[in-house]
Amino acid sequence: MLALEFPPINEVIRWKDLFPTFNKVALIGCLAALIGISIFLLAGRKNPMVAPTGVRNVAETGVEFIEDQIVMQTIGRDGLGWTPFLLTLFVFVYLCNLPGIIPVLQMPATARMAMPLFLAVIVWVIYNVVGFKHNGLSYLTGMVWPHNVPVAMRPLVGLIEFLSNIVLRPFSLAVRLFANMLAGHMLLVTFAVLSNAMLFAETKQVLLKPMTILPFFMLLFLTLFEVLVGFLQAYIFTILTAVYIGLARHPEH
């Protein structure tokens, strides 16, 4: 019988403090910000008039991705002023997701609730402020008492709209990112533990050890999958932010 001792979930995401009040998740967050800043700093130093190469190419691809795929698709041309915020959000989330598959680090910072939570709260504050700034008090009244639905439906639709805007959006934004990254991390842990247990099992069955290749290849495949998921979740977080900002600017759509 194979004795598979799965570590409790707390153990998987527990990291000793590097020094008091500073642990690995905080380190990854700071590293993400530092790497992001240095990429754009180095990119800004290169000669802008020649064809972009290297780090400038990366930075410009990011800017154009945000502008063409996110801002233009959701807010429109007059939302291009949001590009720096959305770009920061995207780069930060992506660089926090990526350590989940980088050896030694092996932990997506967004798999702890703190990161998605404060990002979602920042986004929540921003889109509500934008709504009040663009529509005044009618942002709130239009949300609670919508004008484009029949009168009988207004209390119900208004309640749903209000809950969706104030509670559900930031909650789902945070939980989506957190749960996706945690689930991916748990999957990787599961197959790593399984590979390890099969390889070092004390058993007389000859076939068990060669069969380690199966969970190991699954591990490799899932690592590739996590690259995709990390990108996709950063993209979805950013595009949902853009959609919420766009909806707050023009609530009639």
Added chain:
Amino acid sequence: MESLSRLIVEQAGLNADDQKAANAAIGAGFAYGLAAIGPGIGIGYVVGKAIEAMARQPEAAGMVRTTMFLGIAFTEALALIGFVVFILLGL
């Protein structure tokens, strides 16, 4: 489910706390499994329709892709809430 956990607990000779934990573990498994059904069907439907739309109108592929990701994100949220409940219960 209740009887299943009681059976396990009686067989292993465990106490009431263990039974509670066993209940929680079984409940967590069901919570995630059930929560994955609906979104699974939903995401399949969303992506299938999006591919249909892209095949019919390749020039609108960019817009369709954006909307598809939004739809997936909203559908997927349900499954992820199930996953969070799974962690909370399985703790």
Added chain:
Amino acid sequence: MQSVTVTLGGGGVQVVLLPGLAPAQAEEETEALEEGPSPIAPEAKELLWGIGAFVVFLVLMRLVLFPKLKKGMDARYGKIRADHEEADAVREQALREVADYQAELDTVKAEAASRVDAVRRQLDNERSGRLTEVNQQIAEQRAAAATAAEERRAAARSTVEAAVVAVTTALVERSTGRAPDAETVRRAASDVMSVGASS
């Protein structure tokens, strides 16, 4: 000892700072920390470090990094667009020159064709003029020759008639001994000759 209780509720987070704890509670707290953090609840240190890192990144990006990058990109795109426009202008000018040249070529060709046509027409005129002249000459000569021949024939006929009349008169005189009427003889001879001439 500072401690923080964080509760997550419906989209918001409540952070309660607890200034101090009784020793027994503190022991419990350290034990809980030994067990590891809750997988769901956010930890204050992660939250604060994360906010700090993100806000620094955001402010730098908003104020320094992005405007610089964007300015460079806009400058390059502007230059590329200007170059494109210049290239378009040059191409248009070249096309216009080609069109001008073509037009010139067309006028020259038309002029040449008209000249060739004029010359050809002149040549035609000359030739037809000459032809008619020559034909006229030929016709004149032919007519002259025809009249001359007619005259000669008439002369020869009168000569033959006179001869026939003389011979006939002589014959009749010899056979009858009497000179015939000159007029009768001449008519008879003329009849016979015109029969001969017509047959």
